[in-house]
Amino acid sequence: MLLQTSSPRTITRALSLTAAAIALALVATGCSSTTSGSSTSGSSSAKNYKIAFLPKQLGNAYFDTSDKGGAAAIKEFKGTYSEVGPATAAADAQVSYINTLTQQNVGAIVLSANDPTALGSALTQAKSAGVKIVTYDADTDAKYRDIFVNQATAEGIAKIEVDLITNQIGDAGDIAILSATANAANQNAWIELMKKDLAANHPNVKLVDVVYGNDDDQTSFDKTAALLQTYPNLKGIISPTTVGIAAAARYLSTSSFKGKVALTGLGTPNQMRDYVNNGTVTAFALWNPADLGYLASYAAKALIDGTITGKAGDSFKAGKLGTFKVGANGTVLLGDPYTFDKSNIAKFNF
Amino acid sequence: MTSLDVPPPPAASALSNYGRPLWRRWLLTRESAVIVAVVLVWVVASSVVPYFGTTTTLGFLLLDATPILMIALPMTFVIITGEIDLSVASTLGLSSVLLGVLTKAGTPIALAMIICLVVGLLVGAVNGFLVTIAGLPSLAVTIGTLALFRGVAVGLLGTTAITTFPAFWQNLAQARFGLSGIPVVMVLVVVLAVIFAVVLHFTPFGRGLFALGLSRDTAEFSGVKVNRAKFIAFLLTGIISALAGIYWTLRYGSSRGDNATGLELSVIAAVLLGGVSIFGGKGALHGVIAGVLLIGVLQSALRLANVSSDAINIVIGALLIMSVLSPRLLAWARRLSPSRTRQRK
């Protein structure tokens, strides 16, 4: 097993093997430097417009779209765009990326947080090193970042989903929620608000269960199947996550519940197009994720420029989207969520 | 697991090593090769990868590697006895959840930590009982307890994550010594490493673990209390995993049921990379520590070089395979060159 059984020649061989390992590592580095670190370079001024996007996870259609929007904005103001991130949405996974970006002296990190607090100390260090922190999609505790670019108010999201589902099931019956990870702060906030809205305004609608698909296709799919088995009287499902609603729609479309159990939530038109056209889903909601990324990039630029600091009342220009004002708690609001249905879905491509 | 290979007869050359001076024997070991690799990768990365050669990198690297470093110590004991423990990451998660639940319920944090460690011991005892007294294969047992302990951790907390811990402890978990970049927690790691190394290499108990891994029967007849030794090894993985869970919770300030999912395979990969034989009976602690650091250095160098996240796994996987294959390849190459074969005979 070990090398100790052989002559001194072995040591040179062992070293050459090590060298091979390093070569392998460097080859891997070479491959990637062509793929990542893409987009435009060329620092126009002394400002550090190196902006890195750090989504919850890579390989998620929603973040793919939002980060492309961010890249487009960065191209407009001639900054450098990069995207890094973990493959799974675990809390600690983003920490080492934040540390790495801090060391690389990026100007700003645009982040969708997997956990509101676990990233805290890494973000504090980044901030003290002069890196601007913009959160989008999912926020951290306010003290860890400069600005949160909010896609829509939590109340607005909760309301539109409750309105959609109650409308589709005739304002009576059992419904369930298929969420993302059990600790996703934004999802949990929306679910709480939905519960309140249901209790106050829809007494005949009963929320029987909340299950978690972990933003994983297979888990979300299997959880949908289990929901329908467990609650045969289920009238509707809300899935406030793009992975969840697509998996649920796929299960429903191949089952006898198609058209009988209503499904709504937050989804992207490209993923949901087939299911809207074949009648599995009537309507669902979302903001434009590309605009979200675009706005986040401009917020990062304004922070780097020093035109805003993140306090309420600041305002900045965001290219084609116009001027935005920073609200309470350092939050910038993109707008209201938009409802997609059969009549308009063909017009969207994201 | 596979003992497909007929173990090679203890060649005279293995013993002939002892005819050489100590320093040359030491240089020729597998452990030294790993250590040399760590240094080489560090030097190459410092000159090639921007921002790598800084104390900040060193600090982050050590902070990230600490849980693996801790758990790799007792894992080495377990693997040297010829067993395996896949439940360590789940034990870590369970301990993290317990720390959160207890502090939230108002338990003083010091007491909560002690309770976590005790539960770690109990969890280790469950594994140890099933493997030694019930006589079940550890691979199967710990796949079961991997799911069981993780399930309890996730079940206890559900959707909540507990994030309020005393600032003093949280700061301690990531404090550095001045400008050196070396985290304070390394003191604990070094103390543990020294204790484990002394026990493994310089006590009858430690030598017994090797004997036991090489041949259970021989060890038994030589007076090694086989079951007791294995049981203790599992107790140690339990309590150290719980300790790593406490560290994890404080470093990230977050107690969640899914903390450190999948870490068990990283630990085992590092231990095997460090030269410990999966059949048991072979290995040394300094090799294991070098194995953990090699993976850590590679990960941090590749990440700084913007290699997309988990593509790093190719390198880890290839290293692991090469590390077990290289002696074979060398032997093969030697057989192919006829002149030396004759010399040997």
Place this chain on the structure above:
Amino acid sequence: MSPIGTVRPPANAVARLTGHFFRSRETGILAALVIVIAVTTIVNPTFLFSPDGFRDLLLTPSILILIAVGQAVVIITRSVDLSVGSVVGLTAYLAGRLFIDVPGIPIIAVFLVAIAAGAVLGLINGLLVAFGKVPALVITLGTMYAYRGVNVLWTGSNRVNSSDMPKVFLDLGTQTVLFIPSLTIIALVVVLATGWYLRNKRGGRELYAIGSDPDAAELYGLNVTRRVLVAFVLSGVLAGLAGILFAARYGTTNSQTGTGLELQAVGAAVIGGVAIFGGSGTVYGAAIGAVLLLTINRALPILGIQDFWQQAVVGALIIGAIVLDRLLALRLSRKLTSEHQVSHD
């Protein structure tokens, strides 16, 4: 368990068969499965008596069955294949990519390519294990990382959506023939064919011989290397098949597809009575183990056990299964010993 030559009392074929049925290890888990289904159906009749309920009961475990069968064959030869989850991920993405990059490609061609890719990945495992003479646990842990890393490098942040694949192909994932899903039929054919081969053909028996005592098998003149290669290629082929069926059933794949399947597959085999040290167990057991594992997962929410506790129950089940195995084995050997003594009196 141990083929001690006991003198069987002469009995008619029916009695022998029923006797065999009640003694066999598979009967126990089959009974457990029936109980789980029965209890759940009493609580909620739609679990079995609804078109979707019945279909999902058969459909959900089909993919795991394929992988568990491959895993069982590998474990029977005293190896283990931890890379299956990564192979599933790679082949699933490969299948999706083919539909995108080669418009109009016949579905059967995609199947063949995916299966061939699985075979190649399995062959790599087999070659490394058989010719490197190194433990499969280490090698396949390495390839598990490496294959997943290749997948991440290749896929990046892309994914294949259901709209990228032809409808006929996606329908394959859910369509039924005479109320039985086509996926289940494929799984069933694989189980029966593999089971028959292992029980009745020389090659199959040799796998057991190798697993029982590799050294003896080698000395006896069995071609151990070839048999082990075949076992790994089979595991790769079935993982490749599972990969493409995954794409058909779930309609979407990304770089993380199939993560964690390896432990589920080993778990299924262990629950099904395949001894982790090789030489005993059947693929039928592994298949029933897979069904039991996933059916329990689906039954728990119906029985009112919260989502979060499911993993804990699965863990307890695995431990229960191996403890039960141990007790049965002990009882059997005691019985055989006493019979042996009686026949000597």
